[in-house]
Amino acid sequence: MRLGVDVGGTKIEVVVLGDDGAERMRRRTFYPSREYAPALDCLVDSIRAAEAQCAQCTVGIGMPGFVDPESGLLENAFNTPYNRRPLKGDLEARLGKEVRFANDANCFALSEAVDGAARGARVVFGAILGTGAGGGIVVGGRVVEGRHGTAGEWGHTPLPWMTEDEYPGPPCTCGRTGCIEQFVSGPAKNRERDAIGEEAAMARFVDRLARAFAMMINILDPDVIVVGGGMSKHDEIYTEVGPLLPRYAYHPEPRTPIVRAAHGDASGVRGAAMLWSI
Numbered sequence: 001m002r003l004g005v006d007v008g009g010t011k012i013e014v015v016v017l018g019d020d021g022a023e024r025m026r027r028r029t030f031y032p033s034r035e036y037a038p039a040l041d042c043l044v045d046s047i048r049a050a051e052a053q054c055a056q057c058t059v060g061i062g063m064p065g066f067v068d069p070e071s072g073l074l075e076n077a078f079n080t081p082y083n084r085r086p087l088k089g090d091l092e093a094r095l096g097k098e099v100r101f102a103n104d105a106n107c108f109a110l111s112e113a114v115d116g117a118a119r120g121a122r123v124v125f126g127a128i129l130g131t132g133a134g135g136g137i138v139v140g141g142r143v144v145e146g147r148h149g150t151a152g153e154w155g156h157t158p159l160p161w162m163t164e165d166e167y168p169g170p171p172c173t174c175g176r177t178g179c180i181e182q183f184v185s186g187p188a189k190n191r192e193r194d195a196i197g198e199e200a201a202m203a204r205f206v207d208r209l210a211r212a213f214a215m216m217i218n219i220l221d222p223d224v225i226v227v228g229g230g231m232s233k234h235d236e237i238y239t240e241v242g243p244l245l246p247r248y249a250y251h252p253e254p255r256t257p258i259v260r261a262a263h264g265d266a267s268g269v270r271g272a273a274m275l276w277s278i
């Protein structure tokens, strides 16, 4: 069986998938403290408790940020107790086996590509629009990690075709300004709504998302774009963004389907388990 863990800002969620992909168990634990050592104990205990109920499992971890392939440190996982720590090495030493790690947006894209809304598509771009704007790329059922483990981090590139009133854009968590995340995330959309009202804010959001997706289509040209996170509930993403793509994409009539995630919030933890099915 395959065990997947979603490492979040306040909690750890564990899921165990059977060989048929069905969920056998799910468990949620809150961190006892923000200190690394007790949070590592908490993660080890959560995995062992799940394994005790489900026999031996492979273990995959989905988390914010990325594991630097050279230093082995978890980077940019700011809201977790594991940031800038050698979590992969420490966890493998404690569990006595290899543990696969992937960014949570990559896990999301993988889950949707394997048996979700992007099932059957060869090249998948997954975008999580929630408190941030994450992105992941799956090709042929495999996560594309990239040289530094940061492939697909679309949210931290500048909003394309910025207008004069958008430039230079709000400051971002990454330390730069004008990142896509600061225009298409939930908090960004809410800021705009409070300033100019829901209707005008939604029109701007849709146009900005069309620009951001057009850039990904120009670079990657995915077979499908699948959208998750809190913002994915807005129907306008699936009805209004597509018709705006010809305005921005290099292809005159891009036909890239933009679809809502099938597994909702469970996609990340499912994808973490699926890191061992590829």
Ligand SMILES: [Zn+2]
Pocket: 155, 156, 157, 172, 173, 174, 175, 176, 179, 181
């Ligand atoms: Zn940024």
